[in-house]
Amino acid sequence: MIDFELNESQKMILSSLENSLEENFDIRVENNKAEGIRSHNHGWNEINKLGFLGILSSEKNGGLGLSFFDFILTLECWGSKLCDGPYIENSITIFILEKLEDSFSNKIIQDISTSKKIITSIVSEQYFNNKKVPVIHKSNNSYFLDGEIKNLPYLDESTHILTLGLLENEQKLIILNKENVAILNENKTITGQKLNDITLKKIEVSKNEILDSEKLNLVENYVKLFTLAKCAESVGVANSILSMTTEYLKSREQFNQPLGRFQAIQHLAADIYIKISETRELIRYCSKLSIEDKKMNQHVSLSKIKCDEELSNIAWASHQLHGAIGFTWDYGLHLMTRKLLLNRSLNGDSLFHSKIICP
Amino acid sequence: MFSSEELNFKKQINLLIDKFLPKGWQKYPDERLDEDWDLSKKIKKELAKNKWIAPSWPKEYGGLDQDISSSIILSETFAYRMSPGNDRFGVRMIGPTLLKYGSQYQKEKYLKEITNGEVQWCQGYSEPNSGSDLASVSTKGEYDEENDTITINGTKVWTTLGHRADRMFILVRTLQDSVRHKGLSLVLIDMKDPGVKVNPIKNVSGSSSFNEVVLSNVKTSGKNIVGKLHDGWMVALDLLNFERSGIDYIGWAERCLDDIENYCKKIDIFSRNDIKINLALLRSNLESAKIMTYKALWIKTKDEKIHMEPSMSKLLATEINVKIHEFAFQILSQKVTIKDNNHDDFSKRILKNRLFFISGGILGGTTEIQKNIIAQRGLGLPK
Numbered sequence: 001m002i003d004f005e006l007n008e009s010q011k012m013i014l015s016s017l018e019n020s021l022e023e024n025f026d027i028r029v030e031n032n033k034a035e036g037i038r039s040h041n042h043g044w045n046e047i048n049k050l051g052f053l054g055i056l057s058s059e060k061n062g063g064l065g066l067s068f069f070d071f072i073l074t075l076e077c078w079g080s081k082l083c084d085g086p087y088i089e090n091s092i093t094i095f096i097l098e099k100l101e102d103s104f105s106n107k108i109i110q111d112i113s114t115s116k117k118i119i120t121s122i123v124s125e126q127y128f129n130n131k132k133v134p135v136i137h138k139s140n141n142s143y144f145l146d147g148e149i150k151n152l153p154y155l156d157e158s159t160h161i162l163t164l165g166l167l168e169n170e171q172k173l174i175i176l177n178k179e180n181v182a183i184l185n186e187n188k189t190i191t192g193q194k195l196n197d198i199t200l201k202k203i204e205v206s207k208n209e210i211l212d213s214e215k216l217n218l219v220e221n222y223v224k225l226f227t228l229a230k231c232a233e234s235v236g237v238a239n240s241i242l243s244m245t246t247e248y249l250k251s252r253e254q255f256n257q258p259l260g261r262f263q264a265i266q267h268l269a270a271d272i273y274i275k276i277s278e279t280r281e282l283i284r285y286c287s288k289l290s291i292e293d294k295k296m297n298q299h300v301s302l303s304k305i306k307c308d309e310e311l312s313n314i315a316w317a318s319h320q321l322h323g324a325i326g327f328t329w330d331y332g333l334h335l336m337t338r339k340l341l342l343n344r345s346l347n348g349d350s351l352f353h354s355k356i357i358c359p
Numbered sequence: 360m361f362s363s364e365e366l367n368f369k370k371q372i373n374l375l376i377d378k379f380l381p382k383g384w385q386k387y388p389d390e391r392l393d394e395d396w397d398l399s400k401k402i403k404k405e406l407a408k409n410k411w412i413a414p415s416w417p418k419e420y421g422g423l424d425q426d427i428s429s430s431i432i433l434s435e436t437f438a439y440r441m442s443p444g445n446d447r448f449g450v451r452m453i454g455p456t457l458l459k460y461g462s463q464y465q466k467e468k469y470l471k472e473i474t475n476g477e478v479q480w481c482q483g484y485s486e487p488n489s490g491s492d493l494a495s496v497s498t499k500g501e502y503d504e505e506n507d508t509i510t511i512n513g514t515k516v517w518t519t520l521g522h523r524a525d526r527m528f529i530l531v532r533t534l535q536d537s538v539r540h541k542g543l544s545l546v547l548i549d550m551k552d553p554g555v556k557v558n559p560i561k562n563v564s565g566s567s568s569f570n571e572v573v574l575s576n577v578k579t580s581g582k583n584i585v586g587k588l589h590d591g592w593m594v595a596l597d598l599l600n601f602e603r604s605g606i607d608y609i610g611w612a613e614r615c616l617d618d619i620e621n622y623c624k625k626i627d628i629f630s631r632n633d634i635k636i637n638l639a640l641l642r643s644n645l646e647s648a649k650i651m652t653y654k655a656l657w658i659k660t661k662d663e664k665i666h667m668e669p670s671m672s673k674l675l676a677t678e679i680n681v682k683i684h685e686f687a688f689q690i691l692s693q694k695v696t697i698k699d700n701n702h703d704d705f706s707k708r709i710l711k712n713r714l715f716f717i718s719g720g721i722l723g724g725t726t727e728i729q730k731n732i733i734a735q736r737g738l739g740l741p742k
Contacts, residue, residue: 001362002428002657246738261741266734267727273738274671278647285360285650302643309640351632354639358620358629 004281010073013066017074020046021081027332030082033192034335043083044157052087054113056095061109068095068225072232072287076280079236080243082335084193086120086154088229093119093162096173096211096222104208108175120154121162123173124226124347127219134200136167136174136210143167143210145174145203151187151195161198164219165210171219173211176203190338221291224300227347228286231300231307234343235280238311241336242272245318248325259321268317275310282306301353308350312340360653365428368414372436375405380442385704387611387712388443390523391559391567395443402444403476412474413450415660416458420466421474427660431606431653438610447607448480448520449473453528453547455659456598460586469526469547481550482602483515483529483572484595491728493530494540494592498574500531502544502588507581509533509546511554511574517722521557521570524550528598529574534589545591545598547583554578564715596665602723603669604655605648605676608716612645612680615712618705619687628690641683648675667737670729677719677726684713 006014021043032038047053055071057063071091078087090112097105111117126133126149134147145165152161158178165174185197211218249260249269259265286299315337319326326333361369379402388395406412407421414429416422423429430450437445454473457465472478489495498513511531521527527548534542548555554577559567586594620638623629655672687709688695694706695713720726734740 001365001426002360002431002653004654004657005661246740249740258741260734260738263727263731266738266740267730269738269740270730270733273733274674277671278651278675281650281654282643282647299646301639302646305639305643306647309643350636350639354632354635357639357642358635 017077030335041085044085047087048115056091057109057113062113069287075232076236079233080240089121090119092225118158119160119162120158122152124223126164127223128348133164133166136165143205145200148199150197155196173218175209189342228300230343231283231303234307234311237336237339238276238314241318272314279306301356305353308344315340369432376440376442387441389566399443407476420470427656434606435610438607439614452602453480455601460594478525479523481518481521481524481527483527485517491725496530498531500533511577515572517569518572519569521572530595540592542589543591545585545594548579552577564711600669603673605652605673608676608680609649609652612683616683644679648679670732674729681716688713
């Protein structure tokens with residue numbers, strides 16, 4: 001049965017999240033971050049305070065027990081306020097661990113839900129660059145991890161790292177304590193987010209820390225869900241571009257009338273609105289599918305391709321509609337553009353996803 | 360999106376179509392041809408037997424009281440199969456309008472005719488001088504208060520199925536000194552009235568699916584005014600929203616995409632990266648347009664407001680349909696453009712449809728009109 005209605009509890013969650021995230025948003029701080037002057041993750045504290053880190057954790061594990069669809073809704077809000085921090089990484093980790101239903105996993109879930117453990121990861125990029133994945137060696141009854149992880153975000157904020165590891169040529173998810181790793185380099189994204197290259201030298205991991213499931217391919221599912229989550233975040237970013245643009249078109253006057261009265265302008269703005277609406281609905285629909293449903297693989301790729309095709313073009317169109325003011329650093333439109341370009345470059349290119357859609 | 364019960368309904372619809380459609384049916388129905396029209400009538404009769412013509416309508420008017428999903432499945436499946444017999448003017452335009460605005464007399468008289476599969480409706484909106492600017496219609500409707508009748512004079516154009524229709528819903532100016540959207544009425548007329556003359560118009564694809572309809576002293580009872588006299592503009596606009604879901608275009612587009620994907624496999628170009636990327640992009644745009652179309656149809660059942668979704672879905676569905684047909688045209692290339700011995704049914708269909716679907720961005724309110732609506736009513740930009 002077709003139903004596009006958000007229920008009352010979903011509307012309430014979105015409203016409380018939006019209010020909290022709106023409060024401390026400051027475009028000057030975000031500009032400083034993009035310039036490398038200041039390290040700052042807007043929204044991360046609020047997400048912690050509101051208990052949203054446990055959004056996908058079951059109530060028995062101390063979380064909110066909400067659906068993946070609900071999580072996707074929060075990400076639209078998260079993206080629209082240009083938030084940053086390992087919210088997606090922790091939530092997807094919880095979602096995967098919930099499927100394992102063992103005491104080790106439950107303990108980690110409980111620790112994440114209560115912010116005792118914070119996970120960071122770059123699993124998705126490791127998956128797409130298979131050659132650079134750390135290797136797990138087995139020696140007697142112990143396991144050791146060797147290798148490098150490049151461009152790992154949020155290391156400062158985290159206590160643990162979720163990484164891919166190759167065990168006898170099979171990809172596994174491993175949870176590591178960050179104290180065991182050595183930092184090699186510091187890099188930055190075009191949004192100003194700090195990244196670290198780290199090295200892992202003979203780090204011992206317990207069997208429990210190598211996540212395994214007979215029913216589910218954990219790696220593929222992690223990557224799939226992470227990709228979809230980043231798409232939802234991008235839709236949120238694009239939505240903030242739409243709000244900014246509409247407001248500008250209503251208030252800016254040229255030729256003695258608001259810019260938004262000109263039909264040429266109206267059509268470009270309508271295009272932005274339409275593209276965001278359809279991309280959002282595609283992602284929301286996908287997030288309602290079960291991860292066991294084979295259709296979901298294809299729909300994640302359809303969503304990613306749609307985001308890649310449409311959302312950065314929305315940013316370029318918005319710059320055009322803003323004229324010179326949108327070309328300035330201080331106005332801040334570039335922050336959204338940068339975030340969309342960054343997200344487009346992550347989680348596999350069009351060819352990879354085309355091959356999933358057209359096998 | 361659909362329950363197993365709803366998917367089972369889809370299977371049953373396909374079985375019904377299988378029963379009537381000749382094997383290897385490879386064309387968009389041309390209802391000017393008697394054989395296609397006869398097929399359409401037979402299929403409608405069979406749908407009516409099962410009460411499937413308008414399954415989401417109330418039982419008292421021949422429906423099944425089902426939710427909008429079954430109507431979506433019906434329209435999409437018929438379009439995918441390119442089958443005649445799915446009535447959009449009666450079931451999807453005037454029917455829902457009468458359910459919302461019609462008098463008891465109108466509901467009882469006209470709705471059952473539609474669900475019995477007996478009557479074909481057509482739309483009398485556009486005129487030679489009123490296309491996108493619908494509020495400028497000049498066809499006169501003179502109301503005689505004493506006899507409670509309206510006499511209509513004027514010309515309507517681009518009237519799809521006008522040559523087959525039994526009835527027309529027509530927008531006329533009943534207050535002669537009025538301007539723009541004031542003083543208009545939506546009226547129901549009988550196409551068998553001696554004052555109705557239908558002249559076919561040949562379109563770019565070579566067929567004549569639409570017509571010019573000349574109305575000379577056509578009389579209809581005041582009981583056939585939908586809503587209030589002189590106050591039909593909002594009713595007429597709302598009717599357009601029923602028209603604008605774009606669901607047929609989704610079915611046609613999906614069929615073309617599936618067929619061209621199979622064709623790419625057949626001629627061994629499917630493994631090429633550029634082909635895969637193009638097909639994947641088209642599939643992605645089709646899926647998002649499809650969901651938007653479902654949403655537009657769903658939202659019409661939720662409240663009385665006029666929403667933006669039908670404008671968006673109409674635009675998206677017609678655009679993706681053209682993009683997919685254009686891609687097919689490019690892949691087939693000279694197999695389409697040169698009519699030699701290799702000009703098979705698939706190539707003929709792609710040629711005809713690529714040309715015919717130019718109309719998608721024009722009829723029911725052009726793409727540009729939809730963008731005006733979205734910008735002004737959706738985004739609140741000034742008029």
